[in-house]
Amino acid sequence: MLSGCVPWDEKTARYYREKGYWEDIGIADMVERGASAHPEKLAIVSGDKRITYGQVMDAVNRLACRLVEAGLRATDRVVIQLPNSPNFIYSYLALTRIGAIPVMALRAHRHTEVRHFINASGAVGYFIPDEINNFDYRQMAESLRPECPGLKYVLVDGEAGSGQHSLKKMIEEEVEQERVAEALGDIRINPDEVATMLLSGGTTSMSKLIPRTHNDYVLNARLCGRAADFDGNTVFMAILPLGHNYNLASPGILATFYYGGAVVLAPSGDPDEVLSLVEREGVSVIAAVIPLIANWLNSNAMDKYDLSSLKVVQNGGARLPPDLRKQIALRLGATPQEIFGTAEGLINMTRLDDPEHLLLESSGAPVCEDDEIKVLNEEGLEVKDGELGELVVRGPYTIRGYFNSPEVNAGAFTPDGFYRMGDIVYKEGRYVFAAGRKKDFINRGGEKISCEEVEDIILQHPKVFQTSLVAMPDDIFGERACAFVRPKFGEMISLDELVEFMRSKKIASFKLPERLEVIDEFPVSPVGKILKKQLRENIATKISAEKEKSLTN
Known part of the structure; x- marks a missing residue:
């Protein structure tokens, strides 16, 4: 595993494989597996673009070929700061296809944060848009070069500046199949290697880097998709940033691809735009957050569109109050699904057939039977069900340490390897009830x-x-x-x-x-x-x- 990461011990890793949790495939291989089975099936809807699984993998392999030819290699880190678009998806999958490691920045990040991500991860590449809302990312990228000596490649989704490369051209221009085969033919992904670096959600200091392996992240997507009843008929709407764990793999776009569904990229969270897309594309699942849900429920847009395809509205990021969960069912005709977890690993989800008490009040149960969860008091002792304490976890898709952060890890993990989530909860059996952050x-x-x-x-x-x-x-x-x-x-x-x-x-x-x-x-x-x-x-x-x-x- 990449130096600076904390691996699972051999005994634990062997147990997870024996239980069938780790499939020993790469993230891009997971998507390609589905594309091979149904290349003509719809995979992505973005504006007027309707893209099949076969077309997705053609674009991914073209870009992967060009990235290899440009000099990118396995375990090279690349900061991605792209808006939601098919090119984001191609870029993410192409990097994982060649074993490079995407570091997931958000569009709103600026010079200080991006400099930290590049230098802390040791990134050699940086994928950006050209300009959004009068902010020029190309200029920011150039201003970063003197402070980020390891940065070699800047790829721009749009018009590239001097010394930069056009990501758009690298994706769209045709490449001979022989050339693709030659560039990618000998690449074999190590499924125990880091596949993605996510960002910790801390608001008091610079984000820490969360190294997720191919094995654990494929599992993350698979289990979350199963808990949401994803299948080949799922039509999943993505509104929030794809670079965030929630929309990427919890269950997000990767779970949709795992089960052979289609992803609809919404241009905004505006009620009319979202609900008209539900009607037009037959959207069955939307991943949302409280402000979006509240805006939809407070608008008159629901009366304008046929929402009969909508089965589930998911909420993540902060606990959705029971009253809003009820309104989702009454006014949108959908099942509210609470998703409570962390980019570091553990995901709890309510199940669609849960009794009303759990569906409306709880924050869900772990998606894996081997997610070990405990609630600890301030002395570090486990408390009884119904008593408040801090949630800690250990499991087959929860990290064992942040990247290059031994001092942070000493406080973030218990001596026996449980990750301290910082959330105050109480339990009823396997179901968790969030009461706020430790500092909230x-x-x-x-x-x-x-x-x-x-x-x-x-x-x-x-x-x-x-x-x-x-x-x-x-x-x-x-x-x-x-x-x-x-x-x-x-x-x-x-x-x-x-x-x-x-x-x-x-x-x-x-x-x-x-x-x-x-x-x-x-x-x-x-x-x-x-x-x-x-x-x-x-x-x-x-x-x-x-x-x-x-x-x-």
């Missing part, structure tokens, strides 16, 4: 407030469209609760009104928000998560300014 609790003078618990109650108020509860600094209690609320269109809400409503729900008084901030929009990450850190900073700054003003008056 407010400590009000020793009383711990679960932000997610209170948010669920606030969202039941008929005037509230979206909310986020965060800690604000306090001289007496250390922290108090501040509720940020985005009201429904045309509505207004006061703190007194909100607190009166919450008292009617008979919750402990210390959990009531003590300040209300009404906002028009929430700051969100590229994958739709509300940026609570930014909200905490905003309210801390505001309180500090108010104190200064009171002192001067």
